[in-house]
Amino acid sequence: MKEEITVRERSAEKFYYVQRLSALLALFFVFFPGVSPSRICGLIGKNVSLFTSGISYGTMTSAMGRAFDKGWISEGSMILLFVGSLFLLLGIAANAANGCMSLGNLKTKRLGIPFGLGGSAAMVLGMVLVYVSYAQVLQTSRPEKVEPMFPGGYMLYLVLTALLLIVNLLLLFVLPKASADSRYEIEPKYKLFLMFLPFALLCFVFAYLPLYGWRYAFFNYSAGQTLSMENFVGFKWFTSLFSSQATRSDVVRVLRNTLAMSGLGILTSWLPMAFAIFLNEIKTSWFRRMVQTFTTIPNFISWVLVYAVALAIFSTDGFINTMFGGDTNYLMDASHMWLKMLLWGTWKGIGWSAIIYIAGISGIDQQLYEAATVDGAGRFQKMWHITVPGLLPTYFVMLLMSVANILSNGMDQYFVFKNAQNVKTIEVLDLYVYTLGIQNGNIPLSTVIGMVKSVVSVVLLFGANRISKAIRGESIV
Amino acid sequence: MAKTMQERLDEKAEKKYYRTHKKKLDVSPGNVTFHLLNYLFFGVFTLLCIFPFYYLFINTISDNDFVRKGQITLIPRGININNYLAMANVNDLGNAFLVSLARTLLGTALMVAASALVGYLVTKQEMWHRKFWYRFLVITMYFNAGTIPWYLNMSMLGLTNNFLAYIIPGIVAPYNIILVKTYIESIPSELEESALIDGAGFFTVFRKIIWPLCKPILATIAIFGSVGHWNAFTDSLILMQNAPELFTLQHRLYIYLNTTSNLGSLMSTGGSAAAAAAQAAMSTKVLKYTISMVTVIPILVVYPFMNRYFEKGIMLGAVKG
Numbered sequence: 174m175k176e177e178i179t180v181r182e183r184s185a186e187k188f189y190y191v192q193r194l195s196a197l198l199a200l201f202f203v204f205f206p207g208v209s210p211s212r213i214c215g216l217i218g219k220n221v222s223l224f225t226s227g228i229s230y231g232t233m234t235s236a237m238g239r240a241f242d243k244g245w246i247s248e249g250s251m252i253l254l255f256v257g258s259l260f261l262l263l264g265i266a267a268n269a270a271n272g273c274m275s276l277g278n279l280k281t282k283r284l285g286i287p288f289g290l291g292g293s294a295a296m297v298l299g300m301v302l303v304y305v306s307y308a309q310v311l312q313t314s315r316p317e318k319v320e321p322m323f324p325g326g327y328m329l330y331l332v333l334t335a336l337l338l339i340v341n342l343l344l345l346f347v348l349p350k351a352s353a354d355s356r357y358e359i360e361p362k363y364k365l366f367l368m369f370l371p372f373a374l375l376c377f378v379f380a381y382l383p384l385y386g387w388r389y390a391f392f393n394y395s396a397g398q399t400l401s402m403e404n405f406v407g408f409k410w411f412t413s414l415f416s417s418q419a420t421r422s423d424v425v426r427v428l429r430n431t432l433a434m435s436g437l438g439i440l441t442s443w444l445p446m447a448f449a450i451f452l453n454e455i456k457t458s459w460f461r462r463m464v465q466t467f468t469t470i471p472n473f474i475s476w477v478l479v480y481a482v483a484l485a486i487f488s489t490d491g492f493i494n495t496m497f498g499g500d501t502n503y504l505m506d507a508s509h510m511w512l513k514m515l516l517w518g519t520w521k522g523i524g525w526s527a528i529i530y531i532a533g534i535s536g537i538d539q540q541l542y543e544a545a546t547v548d549g550a551g552r553f554q555k556m557w558h559i560t561v562p563g564l565l566p567t568y569f570v571m572l573l574m575s576v577a578n579i580l581s582n583g584m585d586q587y588f589v590f591k592n593a594q595n596v597k598t599i600e601v602l603d604l605y606v607y608t609l610g611i612q613n614g615n616i617p618l619s620t621v622i623g624m625v626k627s628v629v630s631v632v633l634l635f636g637a638n639r640i641s642k643a644i645r646g647e648s649i650v
Numbered sequence: 651m652a653k654t655m656q657e658r659l660d661e662k663a664e665k666k667y668y669r670t671h672k673k674k675l676d677v678s679p680g681n682v683t684f685h686l687l688n689y690l691f692f693g694v695f696t697l698l699c700i701f702p703f704y705y706l707f708i709n710t711i712s713d714n715d716f717v718r719k720g721q722i723t724l725i726p727r728g729i730n731i732n733n734y735l736a737m738a739n740v741n742d743l744g745n746a747f748l749v750s751l752a753r754t755l756l757g758t759a760l761m762v763a764a765s766a767l768v769g770y771l772v773t774k775q776e777m778w779h780r781k782f783w784y785r786f787l788v789i790t791m792y793f794n795a796g797t798i799p800w801y802l803n804m805s806m807l808g809l810t811n812n813f814l815a816y817i818i819p820g821i822v823a824p825y826n827i828i829l830v831k832t833y834i835e836s837i838p839s840e841l842e843e844s845a846l847i848d849g850a851g852f853f854t855v856f857r858k859i860i861w862p863l864c865k866p867i868l869a870t871i872a873i874f875g876s877v878g879h880w881n882a883f884t885d886s887l888i889l890m891q892n893a894p895e896l897f898t899l900q901h902r903l904y905i906y907l908n909t910t911s912n913l914g915s916l917m918s919t920g921g922s923a924a925a926a927a928a929q930a931a932m933s934t935k936v937l938k939y940t941i942s943m944v945t946v947i948p949i950l951v952v953y954p955f956m957n958r959y960f961e962k963g964i965m966l967g968a969v970k971g
Contacts, residue, residue, distance in 0.1 A: 204807055204808070205806060206806065206808060207806065220805065220806075220810070221808070222807075222808055224808075225808055361776050362777055362778040364852070365774050365776065365778065365780075365852075366778035366779070366783075368767070368771055368852075369771045369772075369777065372764060372787075373783060373786060373787075375818070375821055375822045376786065376787055376790060376822045376824075378807070379803075379818075379819040379822070380790035381790070383795035383796075383802075383803040384795045385803070386795060386796075386800070386802040386803055387795065389798070389802065451691070452692060454684075454685075454688055455685075455688060455689065463696065464692045464695075466957065467696045467699050468695060468696055468699045470699060470700065470703075470950070470953060473953065473956070474881065474946055474949055475882075475883055475900050475945075476883070477881075477903050477904045477907070478903070478942060478945060478946055480904070481706070481903065481942035481946075482703070482706070484907060484938065485702060485709075485939060485942070486702055490935050492702075492723065520698065520699070524699065539664070552681075552684065581794075585883060585884060588884075589904065603797065606796065606798065607797055607888070610797065611797075611798070611801065611888055616798055619797075619798045620796065620798045620799060622796075623795070623796025623797060623798055627793060627794055627795060627796055630793075630794070
């Protein structure tokens with residue numbers, strides 16, 4: 174008897190794989206407008222997912238005011254669609270709950286079965302309602318305005334619904350009864366995992382899913398179109414980086430700016446360390462604390478505010494012109510842009526970056542200094558032979574990180590300081606990608622550049638990590 | 651992270667040492683010159699860091715007529731706060747302020763709660779495939795699909811022109827999770843074990859033991875998280891293209907800084923008589939300065955409280971997964 178139960182449980186486990194997978198897929202696609210089974214006409218926006226249709230009637234029908242007034246669509250069929258979507262959502266949620274409970278003991282699993290069956294029934298009902306609504310919309314008097322269409326996602330959800338219904342029915346019969354005295358239990362390892370799961374999903378959706386967008390690099394695509402094999406172009410955009418004269422010269426210019434500014438940053442990366450070492454020589458503690466407090470402030474304001482500060486000091490009616498007379502707008506001057514950006518970056522960041530070295534200095538053994546003093550070492554000798562070597566490991570990590578980030582200087586700083594005069598010398602890779610993709614709408618090419626940048630950055634990071642391991646025997650990642 | 655008892659004792663001993671062994675003042679010319687230059691350098695640099703804010707500030711609290719004539723450079727004259735009262739009339743400013751405030755409070759609260767919970771979960775050895783899932787989170791810090799795929803993804807999820815785009819993507823922050831995890835691992839495990847023996851469940855341990863003990867690190871990530879939210883600009887710029895009512899304060903400030911239109915089209919009328927008078931005498935320059943101050947003041951207000959969390963925050967660069 175006991176053995177028979179375990180055999181049946183084990184075969185039930187196989188069905189559960191199907192149940193969990195289908196429920197997970199159904200849940201996942203709920204958020205994708207592209208596979209929404211509820212987009213039955215063109216009047217429903219391209220960005221309306223099943224989730225949106227099921228929770229917000231207002232958003233779903235936002236473009237339908239006129240259609241309702243003129244009687245092209247009856248409001249009843251939209252309400253049917255809304256209710257159908259809602260049923261689908263509830264059914265999917267119940268099935269997901271069943272999937273979670275299936276990780277528990279037999280008693281917990283049995284508890285999940287009604288959820289699974291009820292959920293599948295709700296999904297079937299939802300699918301029927303959506304179809305009825307679709308059939309009604311098909312009857313519209315003005316098809317060219319309403320654009321009825323059979324949603325591609327409908328077939329997908331039909332398959333998933335059928336799978337879930339069948340599997341749940343099978344489970345009802347296969348799963349043995351739990352003994353009356355057992356309690357609801359889930360093993361701790363699954364319990365912990367179930368708590369972690371929502372966060373893993375969030376992480377997947379916002380950090381991994383964007384990689385799916387790399388496919389745009391292989392298509393002729395502009396906003397609002399759909400991807401199809403007709404506009405598949407293979408590596409055209411990749412080769413256009415080299416073959417198209419205009420693109421090539423742009424990329425070379427932007428790369429030069431990026432490398433120059435990152436390079437200047439790397440060349441001056443020892444400045445925070447020097448800042449910390451010399452600040453440490455100041456023995457008046459209130460003065461030192463004041464310096465530290467005030468020089469850190471700029472790190473905490475946004476680049477937009479840095480630009481506001483720059484305007485207040487350097488623009489036509491700014492401080493310099495008010496104080497010394499004149500009406501030069503120094504911000505419009507496009508000379509030495511790389512150097513100016515470096516100075517702004519240093520102004521904003523040096524106090525903050527110095528903190529880690531200040532902490533480092535306080536960690537150096539005081540006896541070393543005392544011994545050096547006894548040996549007659551001067552101030553600079555002590556700095557050079559004790560403090561600097563003590564801080565070098567930290568500096569080394571920082572240096573490697575900035576090498577790994579050589580292509581990513583971010584766009585905020587350059588975006589706010591950009592103007593018609595200096596655009597040629599200020600545009601870095603990140604800003605160029607933004608201008609090209611978001612402002613000019615060349616999505617494939619900007620995706621290609623972003624892709625190459627991402628790959629190079631990862632390679633650099635691991636290269637830097639290798640170097641660190643080889644030299645210091647410690648990894649930085 | 652927190653100072654251990656030993657470190658504190660050492661510090662005390664050190665202070666005592668310096669009190670009793672006060673060194674003789676070194677007045678050699680080389681030493682004096684060095685200190686003179688050193689103090690001078692840091693004094694000047696500190697001034698460079700705060701003067702711009704001071705300059706913005708005195709221009710906004712001075713009488714607008716003096717500002718117009720260019721007479722306010724170092725000292726405020728005719729001090730009043732009417733410019734700030736007139737800010738209520740600036741189109742869209744109040745709205746942007748509320749958007750930024752809402753995202754800062756909501757986004758930070760959710761991020762901190764999630765980091766605490768997930769940070770605790772990933773310390774649990776018995777979690778199903780713990781190592782894999784932890785790496786799954788940590789790896790995301792080292793790669794990035796790029797701006798455009800990110801934008802396309804957000805628009806596919808319906809998160810363009812949607813306030814939730816400010817909140818949801820930031821909930822899971824791998825870096826902060828690592829910080830919390832490392833911190834929890836430094837807590838003696840006996841505390842947790844004894845509670846478990848007393849029959850406390852997962853959430854009881856989390857609420858009664860982990861959460862209170864983690865407060866320092868949670869405060870740190872809360873501060874850095876909220877500064878990040880307050881300063882966020884690019885997401886508003888890229889994602890809210892068709893929803894100007896959802897622009898953040900930084901985005902609005904950027905728009906105002908670059909505007910060339912006259913005051914009349916930027917502000918409505920109303921408010922107290924004094925504010926209306928200030929508004930009448932206001933120039934676009936003062937308007938820009940005042941909005942800048944409105945944007946920076948919240949940071950300056952919380953800044954003193956942030957100070958003591960700096961050292962933990964800078965360790966952001968030094969922790970590993």
